[in-house]
Amino acid sequence: MKKTTRVKMPQDQDISPDMSVDVGGLKLKNPVLLASGTCGYGVEIGDLIDLSALGGIVVKGLSLKPRQGNPPPRIAETPCGLLNSIGLENIGIEAFIRDKLPWLRKINTRVIVNILGNSQEEYASLARRIDGTDGIDAIEVNISCPNVLAGGLAIGADPNAAAGVTRAVKAATGLPVIVKLSPNVTDIVEIARAVTAAGADAISLINTPLGMAIDIDKRRPALGNVVGGLSGPAIKPIALRMVWQVAGAIDVPIIGIGGISSASDALEFLMAGASAIEVGTATLVKPSVAIDIIAGVRDYMKKNNFLRIDDLPIPRD
Ligand SMILES: Cc1cc2nc3c(=O)[nH]c(=O)nc-3n(C[C@H](O)[C@H](O)[C@H](O)COP(=O)(O)O)c2cc1C
Numbered sequence: 001m002k003k004t005t006r007v008k009m010p011q012d013q014d015i016s017p018d019m020s021v022d023v024g025g026l027k028l029k030n031p032v033l034l035a036s037g038t039c040g041y042g043v044e045i046g047d048l049i050d051l052s053a054l055g056g057i058v059v060k061g062l063s064l065k066p067r068q069g070n071p072p073p074r075i076a077e078t079p080c081g082l083l084n085s086i087g088l089e090n091i092g093i094e095a096f097i098r099d100k101l102p103w104l105r106k107i108n109t110r111v112i113v114n115i116l117g118n119s120q121e122e123y124a125s126l127a128r129r130i131d132g133t134d135g136i137d138a139i140e141v142n143i144s145c146p147n148v149l150a151g152g153l154a155i156g157a158d159p160n161a162a163a164g165v166t167r168a169v170k171a172a173t174g175l176p177v178i179v180k181l182s183p184n185v186t187d188i189v190e191i192a193r194a195v196t197a198a199g200a201d202a203i204s205l206i207n208t209p210l211g212m213a214i215d216i217d218k219r220r221p222a223l224g225n226v227v228g229g230l231s232g233p234a235i236k237p238i239a240l241r242m243v244w245q246v247a248g249a250i251d252v253p254i255i256g257i258g259g260i261s262s263a264s265d266a267l268e269f270l271m272a273g274a275s276a277i278e279v280g281t282a283t284l285v286k287p288s289v290a291i292d293i294i295a296g297v298r299d300y301m302k303k304n305n306f307l308r309i310d311d312l313p314i315p316r317d
Helices: 092-105 120-131 159-172 188-197 233-247 264-274 281-285 288-303
Strands: 021-024 027-028 033-034 057-060 073-079 081-084 108-114 139-142 175-182 201-203 210-212 229-233 252-258 278-279
Touching: 027 108, 033 252, 033 288, 057 092, 081 210, 081 233, 081 281, 081 288, 108 120, 120 139, 120 159, 139 159, 159 175, 159 188, 188 201, 188 233, 188 264, 201 233, 229 233, 233 252, 252 264, 264 278, 264 288, 278 288, 281 288
Parallel strands: 033 057, 033 278, 057 108, 108 139, 139 175, 175 201, 201 252, 252 278
Antiparallel strands: 021 027, 073 081, 081 229, 210 229
């Protein structure tokens, strides 16, 4: 029998979507990152999954000097999310660069360092230290820290303080600067506008909203610190709403974070206007979830003929 050549109809064509994104100068092979604090310094999770499959990894928040963190218990489970009051325990920037970064440098993925401080000067010193360091691709600035100068208010809740920290970090580094916003504010758009005007290359949101749980048998708060940050599925609608609001108000790229545990969750954030996403608590439940999310987003794009991640946002009218 004569062999026939099958003519491919357009819908049969093997369209390979371009998963790469440019987030304020940070070029990622795909839009999926691991969120700070939920993947250690990389080595810890690197034994469990292939980190080179990811767009990047945001390492645990680092301060100038090591920090002990808060008293235990520091984790409490709720029916729909996790409460944590780790208190930003970390090994400090020098130990990270000396002991952890050499391993990370060998992995073919982007490394983003999350930084925290109590003053503009501390943030600027961290950014200066990171600036000339090989193997670090961007800085994520965690502004959800108490500002001692402003009497313990989170820097991220005060537009002037948030803008000041952003300006100080931008002046200290040539790396892309991503400012990570706290949801514990009345108007997230106001803070987003302030840090954008101060030069942020990108914005990531959200960090954890404050919550609390009580152990009724002990008749005490479940966390040693009484209150903690809520993460996981419970916060997804809040995070999505904030990403949508911010994407409608500012021009810099957004990284969506909050309760993402599946490809459809990630797609919701990309459709709301995020250019990339971070996966946090879901990684603690299933370490390989971010890799499944990349495959799921790619499948969706293929099925629906989307060629680029930038084609995903939904119309606003
Ligand atoms: C145990 C734990 C530690 C965290 N540590 C940090 C941190 O050091 N710096 C930071 O910016 N965010 C930190 N976060 C917040 C996450 O990066 C993320 O913004 C938040 O958990 C929401 O995403 P998720 O619902 O996917 O977990 C931490 C979250 C958890 C659960």
